Amino acid sequence: MGALPFSRAWESLPSTLIMLAWFVGLCISYTIALAIYRLTWHPLAQFPGPKLTAATGWYECFLDFFAGPGETFAFAIERMHERYGPIVRINPHEIHVSDPDFFDTLYAGGSARRDKYPPAAHVQGTPDGIFGTIDHQTHRKRRAAISGYFSKQSIMQDQGIVDEKIELLCDIFSKAKRDGKELNIRVPLLALGTDVFCQHTLGSQGSMDLLKDWDRAVTWRKSIIALLHWTPIVRQFSWVMPFAVELPMWIIKAANKELALVVSIFRDLRRQAAAAIAEHDSLEGDQKVRPNVFHTILSSNLQAHDKEVKRMAQEGFAILSASGDTIARSMTAAMYHIHANPPVLKRLKEELKQVMPDPYGKIDLATLEALPWLTAVLKESLRIAALITTRAPLQAPTEYLKCGEWAIPPDTPVSMTLSSLMLDPKVWPEPMKFTPERWLESNPEYRRNMNYFVPFHRGHRNCIGIK
Numbered sequence: 001m002g003a004l005p006f007s008r009a010w011e012s013l014p015s016t017l018i019m020l021a022w023f024v025g026l027c028i029s030y031t032i033a034l035a036i037y038r039l040t041w042h043p044l045a046q047f048p049g050p051k052l053t054a055a056t057g058w059y060e061c062f063l064d065f066f067a068g069p070g071e072t073f074a075f076a077i078e079r080m081h082e083r084y085g086p087i088v089r090i091n092p093h094e095i096h097v098s099d100p101d102f103f104d105t106l107y108a109g110g111s112a113r114r115d116k117y118p119p120a121a122h123v124q125g126t127p128d129g130i131f132g133t134i135d136h137q138t139h140r141k142r143r144a145a146i147s148g149y150f151s152k153q154s155i156m157q158d159q160g161i162v163d164e165k166i167e168l169l170c171d172i173f174s175k176a177k178r179d180g181k182e183l184n185i186r187v188p189l190l191a192l193g194t195d196v197f198c199q200h201t202l203g204s205q206g207s208m209d210l211l212k213d214w215d216r217a218v219t220w221r222k223s224i225i226a227l228l229h230w231t232p233i234v235r236q237f238s239w240v241m242p243f244a245v246e247l248p249m250w251i252i253k254a255a256n257k258e259l260a261l262v263v264s265i266f267r268d269l270r271r272q273a274a275a276a277i278a279e280h281d282s283l284e285g286d287q288k289v290r291p292n293v294f295h296t297i298l299s300s301n302l303q304a305h306d307k308e309v310k311r312m313a314q315e316g317f318a319i320l321s322a323s324g325d326t327i328a329r330s331m332t333a334a335m336y337h338i339h340a341n342p343p344v345l346k347r348l349k350e351e352l353k354q355v356m357p358d359p360y361g362k363i364d365l366a367t368l369e370a371l372p373w374l375t376a377v378l379k380e381s382l383r384i385a386a387l388i389t390t391r392a393p394l395q396a397p398t399e400y401l402k403c404g405e406w407a408i409p410p411d412t413p414v415s416m417t418l419s420s421l422m423l424d425p426k427v428w429p430e431p432m433k434f435t436p437e438r439w440l441e442s443n444p445e446y447r448r449n450m451n452y453f454v455p456f457h458r459g460h461r462n463c464i465g466i467k
């Protein structure tokens with residue numbers, strides 16, 4: 001029997017198979033056409049960068065999932081800059097810049113309008129909190145409603161909370177010393193940061209009391225790590241976190257124990273937000289604003305939909321997940337570098353002894369802030385810790401952003417990476433050397449250094465917890 005001609009063989013196939021073949025063919029043609037468009041006519045086609053990343057965003061996804069430590073996309077971006085210069089197209093839609101002098105153009109304040117790029121806004125799983133808010137104007141209003149709650153004056157009112165938690169931290173250190181045991185200080189420092197900010201943000205009922213419960217503190221640390229590990233997934237699939245929060249708890253526990261704690265905290269925040277709504281009208285005067293951040297939101301002139309339980313819980317979660325671990329990681333870096341550099345430690349002790357002869361005595365913030373060496377040590381710790389390793393893309397919807405000879409078209413997502421800037425050898429001689437002297441006002445480079453000191457970012461989207 002001879003072979004059937006192609007047209008006859010095609011006709012003899014079942015119709016579902018033919019449709020499937022058409023579908024696959026269309027997908028392949030669409031992908032090829034899209035890649036050709038992105039490499040030739042796309043508004044970013046002229047920008048330097050590898051052809052592969054310009055053609056598809058899946059390369060980033062592939063590296064983040066499979067390439068392993070030291071090979072993720074963040075490292076690939078550094079290599080792209082080494083090869084292509086300070087401005088690189090890192091995926092079909094986004095430009096990444098490695099030029100410290102461009103920082104204030106991108107992360108501008110004042111009248112500049114900056115929207116957040118949605119995949120970056122959604123990494124926390126809180127699209128309606130200030131961190132996740134995309135639109136510039138909406139972000140301004142939501143942020144203005146709570147910024148007073150994180151002002152220096154407001155934090156100072158809770159000095160008692162800080163003192164109480166520091167006592168608990170010292171107890172943990174003393175016990176470890178007595179028992180002669182090693183201590184992973186990231187755990188108690190995370191507990192300190194989280195307990196202080198939970199109580200400041202949510203009131204006494206909101207404290208997680210991690211400093212009193214070591215096992216819970218260890219689990220919370222694992223949860224934070226789990227959250228960070230989920231970042232590449234959530235960046236590609238923004239629905240994952242909101243979806244996970246709605247699943248039955250037994251499914252989440254079976255999938256990931258640490259994530260279960262995150263979800264239970266998220267649900268607890270919803271309960272607290274609902275409780276705040278229920279009692280808000282019965283409160284009076286300062287009580288209406290102060291008991292916790294939910295009451296501050298309810299007292300603001302935000303619109304009704306911004307005062308709903310779901311949004312307020314997201315705001316609470318954004319604050320909690322942004323506060324504890326950043327504090328813990330900066331303080332761990334400070335602890336390490338102070339002890340790894342004995343002359344730094346000696347000078348610090350001498351300075352502190354002058355204002356605090358009794359190490360167990362109390363001291364006020366203004367006195368501490370006036371100490372030049374302590375201030376310099378903290379600034380250098382924040383620089384060298386280089387906490388934020390994820391790029392932060394923003395979009396300028398109405399403006400061309402000028403970067404060297406390039407004009408980046410309006411609405412293009414443009415990013416920079418803080419950790420690269422804080423450790424850039426062109427800005428900081430010997431960047432990995434812990435040198436608090438950089439931050440003494442007597443240093444001739446002090447003003448220049450301050451210009452590049454941006455651990456909390458700048459502009460409209462800078463850290464609300466900076467004080």
Ligand code: HEM
Nearest residue numbers: 130131322323326327330392455456457461462463464465
């Ligand atoms: C050493 C400690 C901290 C560092 C280095 C730090 C750093 C940063 C940075 C770089 C950003 C901008 C992130 C981005 O745009 O992708 C940010 C945003 C933010 N931080 Fe912090 N942070 C610290 C502590 C805190 C604390 C204690 C809080 C608690 C209130 C906090 C709450 C926030 C919030 C809510 C945002 C989002 C602000 C917005 O989008 O308007 N941070 N932080």
